[in-house]
Structures are given as structure tokens and as C-alpha cells.
Amino acid sequence: MLRHVEARAGLMSFLVVLMAISPAAQAADVQADPSDYRAKLANLGPGDRLLLAAGTYTERLNITNLEGRPDAWITIQGPDGGVATFTANACCNTVEIRDSAYVAIVNLTIDSAGAAYASGVSAKDGLNNLVHHIRVEGCTLLNHDVGGQNHVAISTKTPTWGWIIRNNVIRSAGTGIYLGNSDGTYPFIGGIIEGNLVVDPIGYCMQVKWQKPRPDIAGMPKTPQQTIIRHNVFIKNNEHAPLGDRPNLLVGGFPASGPGAEDTYHIYGNFLFNNPHEALFQASGRVVVHDNLLVGASGTALVLRDHDLPLKVARVYNNTIYGGETGITLGGSPVVSQVVGNLIFARSAISGTIADERGNLVAQVSAADTYVSKASVLLAEMDFYPSPGQCEGPAIDLSAFSQDPDYDRDFNGLSKGSFTFRGAYAGAGSNPGWPLAAEPKVLGSSPTLDGGAVVDSGSVDAGVVDAGVVLDAGAVVDAGVVDTQGDTLSVGGDGNTDTLTGGGCSCQTGPRTDAPLAWLMFFAFFVLVRRSVAGR
Numbered sequence: 001m002l003r004h005v006e007a008r009a010g011l012m013s014f015l016v017v018l019m020a021i022s023p024a025a026q027a028a029d030v031q032a033d034p035s036d037y038r039a040k041l042a043n044l045g046p047g048d049r050l051l052l053a054a055g056t057y058t059e060r061l062n063i064t065n066l067e068g069r070p071d072a073w074i075t076i077q078g079p080d081g082g083v084a085t086f087t088a089n090a091c092c093n094t095v096e097i098r099d100s101a102y103v104a105i106v107n108l109t110i111d112s113a114g115a116a117y118a119s120g121v122s123a124k125d126g127l128n129n130l131v132h133h134i135r136v137e138g139c140t141l142l143n144h145d146v147g148g149q150n151h152v153a154i155s156t157k158t159p160t161w162g163w164i165i166r167n168n169v170i171r172s173a174g175t176g177i178y179l180g181n182s183d184g185t186y187p188f189i190g191g192i193i194e195g196n197l198v199v200d201p202i203g204y205c206m207q208v209k210w211q212k213p214r215p216d217i218a219g220m221p222k223t224p225q226q227t228i229i230r231h232n233v234f235i236k237n238n239e240h241a242p243l244g245d246r247p248n249l250l251v252g253g254f255p256a257s258g259p260g261a262e263d264t265y266h267i268y269g270n271f272l273f274n275n276p277h278e279a280l281f282q283a284s285g286r287v288v289v290h291d292n293l294l295v296g297a298s299g300t301a302l303v304l305r306d307h308d309l310p311l312k313v314a315r316v317y318n319n320t321i322y323g324g325e326t327g328i329t330l331g332g333s334p335v336v337s338q339v340v341g342n343l344i345f346a347r348s349a350i351s352g353t354i355a356d357e358r359g360n361l362v363a364q365v366s367a368a369d370t371y372v373s374k375a376s377v378l379l380a381e382m383d384f385y386p387s388p389g390q391c392e393g394p395a396i397d398l399s400a401f402s403q404d405p406d407y408d409r410d411f412n413g414l415s416k417g418s419f420t421f422r423g424a425y426a427g428a429g430s431n432p433g434w435p436l437a438a439e440p441k442v443l444g445s446s447p448t449l450d451g452g453a454v455v456d457s458g459s460v461d462a463g464v465v466d467a468g469v470v471l472d473a474g475a476v477v478d479a480g481v482v483d484t485q486g487d488t489l490s491v492g493g494d495g496n497t498d499t500l501t502g503g504g505c506s507c508q509t510g511p512r513t514d515a516p517l518a519w520l521m522f523f524a525f526f527v528l529v530r531r532s533v534a535g536r
Helices: 002-021 037-041 365-370 515-534
Strands: 029-032 049-052 055-057 061-064 074-077 084-087 095-098 101-106 109-111 121-123 132-137 140-144 152-156 164-166 169-173 175-179 192-194 197-199 206-208 226-230 233-235 249-251 264-268 271-275 281-283 285-290 293-297 300-304 311-317 320-322 326-330 336-340 343-345 348-351 356-358 361-363 372-374 383-386 469-472 475-478 481-483 488-491 498-501
Touching (some): 029 037, 037 049, 037 061, 061 101, 140 152, 169 175, 226 249, 249 264, 264 281, 285 300, 311 326, 365 372
Parallel strands (some): 029 049, 049 074, 101 132, 109 140, 121 152, 140 169, 152 175, 164 192, 169 197, 175 206, 197 233, 206 249, 233 271, 249 281, 264 285, 271 293, 281 300, 293 320, 300 326, 320 343, 326 348, 336 356
Antiparallel strands (some): 372 383, 469 475, 475 481, 488 498
């Protein structure tokens, strides 16, 4: 009997301790409008969502000292119906992020509204500002070109990592996306940039700057990282005046030694169109470039060479290139140089000394219609899907690329099968995927982009589904909302609507329990009761 009483006392003590250490239930949906959003913003905690009503917000969005968690992001979200528009003024950037982490900015419209040099989304001030794990998703950024090429829609000027920039539309910017600093300081590390449409910039659609040796900052990754740039649409417009002589996309090199020296860019599934003065894509450092479509360059379409830093690794495979003087140029003395299985229509196909050059199919621009459905530099006409029997050959050994994210998926996100096709498409006849357009790319049921939910390929927080979704002890976290009811998450085909199947709701507006601790308490209770019974 005494042992039974002691067991009960021990059980109660254990439960009291668990209750004490369990975090207070807090995640909530907070409704706000232009009159009160700033006051409510300051009080957000992990897992909270600030749901903004439709309207015009003229006081900017200053995100300061907001700390979510890997399993409970803070989300600032516009309405599903109507538009929440933040307008700029000359004093400041429209959305400024300071000393914050695990914060998502979703479904907002950000309009420069004639304010020169006011960036749309910004994290600045270098080492004085610690920002990481930010998600910008489903936003529309307009008119960030009033100040010329240096007027930027999305900008980072602080050392940062873990960003996800997804499914945004950027129209008429000086530069669409500018990550890092022009002097090599303030590196951008381990990010994912996917599904964005950037059209009609003055200069770059996007650039990631070269990197000096990295500062020692708590939490900054020191192991090799991947920055993934995939399934974006980057289009320049001849009629934009002035038009900067910049590539559509540029990425710079990594530090020569220390943290970052083994980092890699993985660039695939992108559509780069039209550049009357420059290359469509330029890179140095360590780059993997596959299954992209590059159309309408003036000189060389794809340039990999020493720039601010040396070119060290260049793996280029299964791209389709149309137009320009040269398809692919490799310069410098990279340790790894591979050009494999590309489909190139240009006056000169490949230039440079390349260690592994094989399986490429090349022809003049004038002959392209023999190989593809419709070769053109007019968006309304072009269709570079292969004609039957024209772009196949002996199977290409891609085993050297088997560790690359989605190396076996084509431009449409579909399986490459037995690796017999040259170029970005693995098929012939009628294109089953997204038709090329000045619109966001849609992949349907591909494994990489499915309705806006994207699985991280290991570059940002292993085990994290990179929409801010973490699988932890059976709990599903989506944009900072934890489902503790054992439900399963499915993503709507429009990329915006999440639905749950099962018994509960993940979008609670009041208190909720912590699922892992609740299960731990239950397990402890079960064990102690069994011991109590056994001791009678």
C-alpha cells in the first residue's frame, strides 16, 4: 500500500513539473486593418497569424523583434478576397525587417507609388541587424523603378540565411531581387527562390552577389549550403527606358576558404527570356545549371566565367538555348567543367575548354523548327517542346549529377525517363506542361512545385518542408500553424488554399495544446500507473 501511495505522489509531482514547463497556449489568428495593424503587429508570438483586411496601408510595415520558431512561424498575411496594399513614401522602405526570424510575409501588394529608392521588402544595416529565415510568398511588387536601376523590389543588405522567396510577381523594378552587397559583404546563404515572375526590370531580374569571407555570427550555417533558384520566369522588355546592360540573372562566387567555400547554386527549371544587350545568365563560383530554357540573348546566352571571384565548378546539362551569337561560354580554369545533353540553337554552340563535353545537340537558329514545335522569339508563338524523333539519341549517363536536386526532372517537373532527350524537355509531340508566357510558371503535380508547396532539397534546415512546414512527432506545421489533431495536410491546386482531412482544424483562433508534450504526459501517466498497479 505504501508503494502505491508513493507512486501516486510521484506521478502527481511529475505531472506538475510537466505542466510548469509546457509553453502557454498562444498561437492565434489576429484580425487587423489599416487603423490598428501596427499595434497588433508588435504583440505577435510564435505561431500567430496577423490577418490583414483589404485596404490601403500607408504607414509601412516595420517587422522588428519578431521571433517565430522553426515549428511555429509568425505570419503576416493579406486577404484571400480583395487586396491589402502597402504604399511607399520617400522616407523609408515599405517593408523593413529588423532583428527577426521565422517570419512569413504572404499575399500582400507592395507598391512603390512613385517613391524613388524605397525598396519593397528590405533587410539592411549589415552586422547591426540579425535577420534569418524569412519567407516572402504570393506577394505582388509594383513600380520599383522610379529611382532607376538601383531601385529594388526585394533587397537584403545584412548577412542572412534561410530565406524563401516564392511565387511572387515583380513588375517594373530597377532590379527585381538583389541579395547581398556589391562589395562582397553581407552574404545571402542557403536560400530558396522559386516560382517567381520578374518582368520588365531596368537591370537585373535577379542577382546574388559574390561573397567575401563570412563574419562569425551565432546561428549562421558553417556547413556547406545550397541556394536553389528554380522555376522562375525572368523576362526583360526592350521598351523599358532606360534599359540597363545587365543579365536577367547573375550569381556570384563564394569565399575561397572557410564557411561557404563549398556552397553551391542549383539553378534549374527557369525560363529566361529576352536580353537585347547582355547574356541571359551569368555566373561564377560553384554552379549547377540544368533544365532551363534560355531564349533571345543578344550575345552569349549562358556565361560561366571568373568575375568578381573565380569559376570553380560548372555543371551544365539538359538546357534548351535559342538565339544569340553563342549558346554556352565557359571561361577561367574551373576544377569541374561539364556540358552535357544540352539543345543549342545559336551561331556558335559552345565556347571554352571543357573537361566533360558530350551528348549535346546543336544547330543553327534557322534550323530550329526542324527540332521543336515552334522556334520563335515571340512569346505568343514560341513552343520549344521537341518534335517527334528529333531530339532523342543514345541514353546519356547522368550519374555524375545524381546528387543534384531534381536532376532527373525536366523543365515541366516530369521524369526524364531513360535520359535519351537533349535539352530541357524529356518528351516529344504535344507539350503536357506549362506554355511559355509572361506569367508565373505552374508545374501541376510535379514533385518540386505542387500548388505552391515545395519540399526542401536539403539546403535549408534538413527535415523542414520549406514552406515553413515542419513534421514533428506527428504534428503538421503550415505557415506557423500547428495541427495537433492528427490531421493530414493537402494543398489546394491554386497554391493558396490549404485544406485538412481528418478530425480537427489547424487554424485555431484560441489556445491550443502542445502535441509532443501532451503525448509525453500521457505516456508518463501510463507508465507510472502500470508501476503503481504492479507494486500493489
